[in-house]
Amino acid sequence: MEGSQQHPRLILRNFLSLDACKELEFIHKSCCTVGYRQNVFSTTLSHLIATNSSHFIVPFVPIRERLKEKVEEHFGCEYELFVEFTGLISWCRGASIGWHSDDNRDYLKQRDFAAVCYLNNYGVDFEGGLFHFHDGEPSTIVPMAGDVVMYTADSKNIHSVDEIMDGERITLTLWFSRDASHDEDAKLISLLSDQSLHSSKTDFASCLPVAASNKMYWFPPEEASDFQSGYDIRCARLHVLGLDLYFSDEESSLSALDSSHYLAELLKESLQLARGDELLVWKFVNILHAVQVVQFCHWNASELKSTELKVSSTDVIPLSKSQQLKINCQNVVLLKDPQLAKTFFGGVTGGNNMQRSFDLDWFSFSAGVSKWDAYICKLQKEMLMSLPCWRRHQSIFQLDNFNQGV
Numbered sequence: 001m002e003g004s005q006q007h008p009r010l011i012l013r014n015f016l017s018l019d020a021c022k023e024l025e026f027i028h029k030s031c032c033t034v035g036y037r038q039n040v041f042s043t044t045l046s047h048l049i050a051t052n053s054s055h056f057i058v059p060f061v062p063i064r065e066r067l068k069e070k071v072e073e074h075f076g077c078e079y080e081l082f083v084e085f086t087g088l089i090s091w092c093r094g095a096s097i098g099w100h101s102d103d104n105r106d107y108l109k110q111r112d113f114a115a116v117c118y119l120n121n122y123g124v125d126f127e128g129g130l131f132h133f134h135d136g137e138p139s140t141i142v143p144m145a146g147d148v149v150m151y152t153a154d155s156k157n158i159h160s161v162d163e164i165m166d167g168e169r170i171t172l173t174l175w176f177s178r179d180a181s182h183d184e185d186a187k188l189i190s191l192l193s194d195q196s197l198h199s200s201k202t203d204f205a206s207c208l209p210v211a212a213s214n215k216m217y218w219f220p221p222e223e224a225s226d227f228q229s230g231y232d233i234r235c236a237r238l239h240v241l242g243l244d245l246y247f248s249d250e251e252s253s254l255s256a257l258d259s260s261h262y263l264a265e266l267l268k269e270s271l272q273l274a275r276g277d278e279l280l281v282w283k284f285v286n287i288l289h290a291v292q293v294v295q296f297c298h299w300n301a302s303e304l305k306s307t308e309l310k311v312s313s314t315d316v317i318p319l320s321k322s323q324q325l326k327i328n329c330q331n332v333v334l335l336k337d338p339q340l341a342k343t344f345f346g347g348v349t350g351g352n353n354m355q356r357s358f359d360l361d362w363f364s365f366s367a368g369v370s371k372w373d374a375y376i377c378k379l380q381k382e383m384l385m386s387l388p389c390w391r392r393h394q395s396i397f398q399l400d401n402f403n404q405g406v
């Protein structure tokens with residue numbers, strides 16, 4: 001067909017299962033940092049490695065493989081492509097991109113093909129954010145969870161994305177290159193190999209996240225020099241679920257110090273979670289750890305509510321007035337703009353899918369914590385078993401014995 005040669009592209013419905021979409025959404029909401037464009041947040045695989053969360057690469061592996069095979073098959077370049085970039089990207093209110101091709105900068109010339117997988121739904125999880133091709137058919141794509149659009153990165157596929165009006169639009173975006181020197185796998189394997197010298201155990205303690213610099217989690221990024229306005233995105237992710245952080249060990253005398261110093265000190269501490277007037281006794285090693293566990297429980301909420309697992313004690317105590325006061329002071333530092341945090345991460349305003357507060361009872365939450373440990377250990381085990389093969393082949397792929405499909 002003449003049209004498809006002029007504008008080589010492919011749209012696939014339901015390429016990813018909804019379960020796979022949900023798992024990637026969980027990883028993004030647990031690990032993302034502020035992104036490269038305005039009102040955009042991103043999670044790259046190298047960032048996962050840098051924050052001792054490399055086990056989260058595992059769920060990407062079969063998906064990347066399937067996407068590469070599909071691109072190679074459709075565009076007739078079997079065994080020729082390398083993945084150049086893999087990332088989870090979310091766009092919040094105000095984010096958009098005008099007409100462009102994906103290779104339109106000198107430093108992007110290596111990009112030959114793009115694959116964008118939609119992980120949530122237009123009109124439900126976000127408003128706006130339609131994708132348009134400048135020429136040819138289809139001209140507009142309505143992002144729906146599981147669907148993928150693949151296209152050449154050159155000027156045959158000029159495209160744009162409408163401004164996001166509400167909610168958070170999440171994608172898994174990959175670029176492919178024919179140029180082996182831009183192979184993401186080689187870089188990732190080298191980072192993974194450096195890191196696995198330090199940890200080869202498969203207990204969850206060796207998989208506890210280590211946060212990157214506080215600046216990478218501060219929104220808007222322009223305010224990250226002194227943290228005077230905006231919010232910490234990890235704190236915001238918990239806040240929209242109705243959860244507060246409680247830093248029990250922090251010295252209250254610190255509150256006399258300036259805000260940026262106080263914030264840096266606070267975020268070094270271990271912490272507990274509070275909701276309403278209740279405090280969960282259980283401690284998290286750092287804020288990233290708390291976000292990962294909470295997002296995991298949120299992702300698995302319906303399963304956890306019906307779990308048979310019996311938990312002996314919930315270890316919940318009432319919050320004292322002075323503890324509540326302390327939480328309020330800490331929120332003033334971490335969430336200078338709670339309204340903006342809600343606008344960005346709280347789901348579509350007034351919509352059915354408005355991110356409801358964390359409606360898990362503490363029993364289900366405790367069940368979630370044990371499930372989280374098992375989940376992380378399983379990923380870590382698979383990672384460590386795969387790594388020697390990945391190193392030998394200088395390629396990240398799914399080993400046959402883990403081939404359970406996506």
Ligand SMILES: O=C(O)CCC(=O)C(=O)O
Pocket residue numbers: 097102116131159160161171173
């Ligand atoms: O998210 C999309 O639909 C496309 C994004 C895009 O065009 C880009 O990142 O270059």
Ligand SMILES: [Fe+2]
Pocket residue numbers: 100101102159
């Ligand atoms: Fe693009």
